Amino acid sequence: MPIIEKxxxxxxxxxxxxxxxxxxxxxxxxxxxxxxxxxxKWGVTSFISYWISDAFNAATWQFASSIIAIGLTWxxxxxxxxxxxxxxxxxxALNGAIGVLHHVPFPVIARASWGFWGSYLAIISRxxxxxxxxxxxxxxxANSVRVMIAAIWPSFATIKNGIPEAEGIDTPTxxxxxxxxxxxxxxxxxxxxxxxxLFMIKSVVVPVAWIAILVWxxxxxxxxxxxxxxxxxxxxxxxxxxxxxxxxSVIGNYATLSVNQSDFSRYSRVSVKWQLIYVPxxxxxxxxxxFIGVAATSAGAVKYxxxxxxxxxxxxxxxxxxxxxxxxxxxALAALGVNISANSxxxxxxxxxxxxxxINIRRGQLLCAxxxxxxxxxxxxxxxxxxxxxxxxxxxxxxxxxxxxxxxxWVVHHARYDTLALYQRHGIYAYxxxxxxxAVVAFLVGVGPNLPGFIQSINPDIDAGVGARPYxxxxxLGFSATALVYVVLExxxxxxxxxxxxxxxxxxxxxxxxxxxxxxVSVESGGEGExxxxxxxxxxxx
Numbered sequence: 001m002p003i004i005e006k007x008x009x010x011x012x013x014x015x016x017x018x019x020x021x022x023x024x025x026x027x028x029x030x031x032x033x034x035x036x037x038x039x040x041k042w043g044v045t046s047f048i049s050y051w052i053s054d055a056f057n058a059a060t061w062q063f064a065s066s067i068i069a070i071g072l073t074w075x076x077x078x079x080x081x082x083x084x085x086x087x088x089x090x091x092x093a094l095n096g097a098i099g100v101l102h103h104v105p106f107p108v109i110a111r112a113s114w115g116f117w118g119s120y121l122a123i124i125s126r127x128x129x130x131x132x133x134x135x136x137x138x139x140x141x142a143n144s145v146r147v148m149i150a151a152i153w154p155s156f157a158t159i160k161n162g163i164p165e166a167e168g169i170d171t172p173t174x175x176x177x178x179x180x181x182x183x184x185x186x187x188x189x190x191x192x193x194x195x196x197x198l199f200m201i202k203s204v205v206v207p208v209a210w211i212a213i214l215v216w217x218x219x220x221x222x223x224x225x226x227x228x229x230x231x232x233x234x235x236x237x238x239x240x241x242x243x244x245x246x247x248x249s250v251i252g253n254y255a256t257l258s259v260n261q262s263d264f265s266r267y268s269r270v271s272v273k274w275q276l277i278y279v280p281x282x283x284x285x286x287x288x289x290x291f292i293g294v295a296a297t298s299a300g301a302v303k304y305x306x307x308x309x310x311x312x313x314x315x316x317x318x319x320x321x322x323x324x325x326x327x328x329x330x331x332a333l334a335a336l337g338v339n340i341s342a343n344s345x346x347x348x349x350x351x352x353x354x355x356x357x358x359i360n361i362r363r364g365q366l367l368c369a370x371x372x373x374x375x376x377x378x379x380x381x382x383x384x385x386x387x388x389x390x391x392x393x394x395x396x397x398x399x400x401x402x403x404x405x406x407x408x409x410w411v412v413h414h415a416r417y418d419t420l421a422l423y424q425r426h427g428i429y430a431y432x433x434x435x436x437x438x439a440v441v442a443f444l445v446g447v448g449p450n451l452p453g454f455i456q457s458i459n460p461d462i463d464a465g466v467g468a469r470p471y472x473x474x475x476x477l478g479f480s481a482t483a484l485v486y487v488v489l490e491x492x493x494x495x496x497x498x499x500x501x502x503x504x505x506x507x508x509x510x511x512x513x514x515x516x517x518x519x520x521v522s523v524e525s526g527g528e529g530e531x532x533x534x535x536x537x538x539x540x541x542x
Contacts, residue, residue: 013360020423028423029356034507035103040269041193049203055285056206057338058140058311058331059253061293065309067246071234074294082287084250089282091258093275094406099262100272102419103507106260107353111422113408117434122401126259127350129394134343134368135377141335142177143312147328151321169378184336188344188365192267195340202337209330214292217299245472252395252475257342258402263349344368396454399475400446400482404439407483412490418505428498438489446482450474
């Protein structure tokens with residue numbers, strides 16, 4: 001009889017022979033290597049559906065609520081949302097374009113500007129944020145599932161609670177949390193190329209459901225409601241500071257994706273110029289969704305006498321059980337999609353970069369799901385308002401990180417990176433002991449002015465006085481200050497001349513040299529003959 005070898009599971013991840021590893025798996029694995037041509041599945045439709053999917057979530061619905069609460073009107077709140085996403089869309093597009101050109105994820109791109117060991121500062125910062133928000137988004141999904149179950153089984157919400165009140169969660173919510181978490185697991189095992197179908201489905205189902213809610217809001221109240229006639233309750237300098245702080249708050253919600261857009265754009269099979277579609281697309285989509293939140297909340301106030309910015313509280317008032325179920329389902333699907341796109345995949349790429357010998361994207365997402373329970377997000381939401389302030393304020397660290405990445409690629413290096421060197425620890429991006437001190441200095445300069453306000457936001461008992469003012473526009477200040485200092489250090493004070501190359505080295509050149517790329521697929525433009533001025537370089541890229 002033939003001997004049948006039993007499959008065995010190993011702690012180390014699969015690492016086929018890599019053209020980039022140099023025999024050292026410390027800095028890469030299959031999921032960190034540049035995406036080869038045959039694995040680039042994302043087209044224009046995939047990216048549009050991805051962003052529509054990402055935009056339709058409860059947080060976007062509620063953007064206007066905090067702005068209106070501090071004294072501005074719904075019109076001003078929508079204007080702030082539009083301006084915020086107009087600003088952040090440029091950063092998302094520029095960082096996303098790096099992924100399209102070099103087909104590598106954020107943790108690998110960060111090595112060019114931070115150095116191999118220095119990049120860990122940026123990677124760990126984003127990983128922490130992604131894991132905590134994954135846990136919190138699971139609670140948002142659980143609340144949606146709870147409304148769905150209650151629509152089918154009305155007594156579910158009132159079943160006997162066997163969990164101590166001090167835990168911050170009851171039995172129905174715990175069951176809902178577990179069910180949402182369980183349904184999420186199969187999606188966490190999928191490759192990003194497969195996940196694009198989830199985003200496409202969500203980009204159809206959720207917008208249809210929410211537009212139906214908008215129609216209900218407008219038809220049922222015929223435009224009535226105090227909110228539509230609201231006037232700003234603050235003026236002068238208070239108005240200006242409220243405007244800036246609201247702008248920073250909205251930008252901060254998507255500061256993570258401004259850093260890690262390359263985690264998705266690396267799978268692009270279309271020209272880099274399509275990343276520019278984000279500039280008109282994002283402000284339109286996010287502002288429209290915020291308007292739905294305003295209209296639905298205003299309708300709820302007219303019909304039910306309460307202002308419910310929480311969509312689940314609003315939906316729970318509906319008499320139709322079928323309407324409650326399908327509306328809550330749309331929010332559950334929305335939470336699932338955004339949790340994967342903004343949190344679990346981000347955390348997975350970061351964990352993969354930190355431990356490439358043991359973690360790949362699939363294991364990283366599953367580890368994120370396990371850590372979700374350890375963080376007990378129901379306690380975070382129930383008792384730690386200051387912690388949520390901390391998480392929202394964390395954007396002051398991501399703004400400088402995004403600034404360093406954008407300026408390093410587009411301004412300092414004129415869009416020329418050596419992809420192979422991004423995997424060579426002692427190559428041109430080695431810097432001093434693996435750390436680019438210029439990036440660290442620029443990062444500290446960008447973060448420093450915001451720290452007094454950051455501390456005060458966590459603990460209101462600490463009065464930072466006028467020192468808290470910069471925090472009101474923390475992301476903008478951090479991004480601008482970091483960009484300026486970094487460019488000055490890199491170009492005039494202490495230029496790292498080894499990193500200034502005459503032309504890009506793109507991954508397809510390396511794959512072609514190794515014979516590891518599909519035949520019959522053309523090499524993307526932008527890798528050859530890239531000497532010349534800035535305008536010539538940009539024309540070749542676009």
